[in-house]
Amino acid sequence: MTExxxxxxxxxxxxxxxxxxATVIDRSDHSISRRRIPENVLxxxxxxxxxxxxxxxxxxxxxxxxxxxxxxxxDIATDAHPGDIRRLFRNSRIIGRRFRLVxxxxxxxxxxxATFRREPERSSTDEENEDFLITDDNTxxxxxxxxxxxxxxxxxxxxxxxxxxxxxxxxxxxxxRQKRVRMIGDPDVRFREDPVRMMRAIEFASRLGFEIExxxxxxxxxxxxxxxxxxxxxxxxxxxELLRRGWSREAIRRMVDSGLLEPLLPExxxxxxxxxxxxxxxxxxxxxxTVQAGRKITDAVLLSVLMLPWVVAELERxxxxxxxxxxxxxxxxxxxxxxxxxxxxxxxxxGTRHQIEQALETLWRLLEPPSDRRAQFRAVHREPFxxxxxxxxxxxxxxxxxxxxxxxWHHFAQRARREGEVAQQPVRRRRRRR
Ligand code: ATP
Ligand code: MG
Numbered sequence: 001m002t003e004x005x006x007x008x009x010x011x012x013x014x015x016x017x018x019x020x021x022a023t024v025i026d027r028s029d030h031s032i033s034r035r036r037i038p039e040n041v042l043x044x045x046x047x048x049x050x051x052x053x054x055x056x057x058x059x060x061x062x063x064x065x066x067x068x069x070x071x072x073x074x075d076i077a078t079d080a081h082p083g084d085i086r087r088l089f090r091n092s093r094i095i096g097r098r099f100r101l102v103x104x105x106x107x108x109x110x111x112x113x114a115t116f117r118r119e120p121e122r123s124s125t126d127e128e129n130e131d132f133l134i135t136d137d138n139t140x141x142x143x144x145x146x147x148x149x150x151x152x153x154x155x156x157x158x159x160x161x162x163x164x165x166x167x168x169x170x171x172x173x174x175x176x177r178q179k180r181v182r183m184i185g186d187p188d189v190r191f192r193e194d195p196v197r198m199m200r201a202i203e204f205a206s207r208l209g210f211e212i213e214x215x216x217x218x219x220x221x222x223x224x225x226x227x228x229x230x231x232x233x234x235x236x237x238x239x240x241e242l243l244r245r246g247w248s249r250e251a252i253r254r255m256v257d258s259g260l261l262e263p264l265l266p267e268x269x270x271x272x273x274x275x276x277x278x279x280x281x282x283x284x285x286x287x288x289x290t291v292q293a294g295r296k297i298t299d300a301v302l303l304s305v306l307m308l309p310w311v312v313a314e315l316e317r318x319x320x321x322x323x324x325x326x327x328x329x330x331x332x333x334x335x336x337x338x339x340x341x342x343x344x345x346x347x348x349x350x351g352t353r354h355q356i357e358q359a360l361e362t363l364w365r366l367l368e369p370p371s372d373r374r375a376q377f378r379a380v381h382r383e384p385f386x387x388x389x390x391x392x393x394x395x396x397x398x399x400x401x402x403x404x405x406x407x408x409w410h411h412f413a414q415r416a417r418r419e420g421e422v423a424q425q426p427v428r429r430r431r432r433r434r
């Protein structure tokens with residue numbers, strides 16, 4: 001490991017010393033092997049390097065490779081400008097209006113290449129207004145600046161194709177050893193610039209089994225209400241990221257404990273906080289196991305799981321108020337009226353909203369076994385059936401309620417599908433003998 005002296009920070013993108021201020025880990029002292037990097041990604045790295053540019057693997061891929069995990073995607077950072085990159089790769093196109101990236105398109109993969117950039121300058125009027133939200137994102141910078149504009153130290157490591165070393169400007173390797181998610185720079189400033197980073201801190205901690213470093217966590221507690229300033233579609237996408245990939249229980253627990261869930265989804269928070277719905281946590285556990293086993297769960301089901309304790313509680317309250325059980329038609333209208341405003345606030349796509357309503361409504365239909373076989377057959381072939389059945393499965397397995405209904409429907413669906421397949425098989429024509 002070579003410690004290099006801290007060099008002067010330059011304003012342009014040509015630093016005095018290549019790796020000034022960085023810790024450089026030689027290829028023999030880290031575990032990243034080129035065999036784990038896809039061929040296309042290596043191709044891009046090598047061509048940039050041979051053309052005289054710096055070419056670094058960056059972001060999540062370096063973090064995951066160092067931790068022996070499979071990276072989701074392999075991003076590249078370079079000092080070549082978008083036009084230069086475009087010229088080097090025929091199969092490329094420039095994308096993005098604010099910060100222009102280059103996509104290099106291969107048959108089965110897109111490799112994203114970005115020019116090193118720095119944190120955009122804030123004008124003094126912005127600071128007076130205390131408006132820290134980033135608005136302009138398009139300034140090229142040095143590798144050091146590029147590392148510093150990233151969110152957490154573990155996400156700011158570079159893998160240099162020139163000598164296969166890992167370059168660490170921000171103490172990410174030490175934080176990785178200590179299993180810490182630490183914000184780069186002043187967490188108060190960085191969370192105010194982009195409140196979604198608070199949710200990302202929770203995501204990475206849950207996913208990697210890390211702790212959020214104390215100063216970073218304290219800042220989350222101070223700024224949690226500012227999550228409402230973030231754009232709803234980005235927040236909803238991040239909620240889905242928390243639910244999608246097998247660490248939802250841990251992540252939602254942390255969302256509750258850090259106080260982030262309460263301002264964001266007060267309805268949901270009210271229904272699950274203080275162990276009000278113990279089955280909910282069990283349901284997330286079952287969901288995580290299901291996802292880890294490789295089964296695809298739709299976004300509509302994921303969000304329905306999150307909303308379910310609230311919907312159940314509201315329905316129970318309504319029935320209590322009416323002092324009678326609601327008929328199925330009333331239940332359906334009630335669910336729709338309940339869920340619609342929340343979906344709108346979350347700025348969910350129209351298709352997803354519709355699927356959530358349908359999944360929840362159909363779930364309630366499945367709680368009552370239909371009377372005749374034809375109705376059953378129709379139900380199984382209706383589109384929301386699969387979502388509703390997945391939801392019923394999660395609900396039954398975790399709450400111990402409606403297990404019988406789930407079994408019946410599951411069994412029935414299998415049979416109906418088999419019959420359906422048989423019915424749809426093309427009739428084979430006999431080959432005529434000559
Ligand atoms: P994943 O494995 O989920 O893709 P990732 O670390 O690659 O994780 P991305 O969302 O793909 O995360 O972002 C790529 C990189 O861009 C991050 O590693 C981080 O360095 C930087 N980054 C992403 N979002 C932010 C943000 N909101 N603020 C600062 N830097 C960010
Ligand atoms: Mg990524």
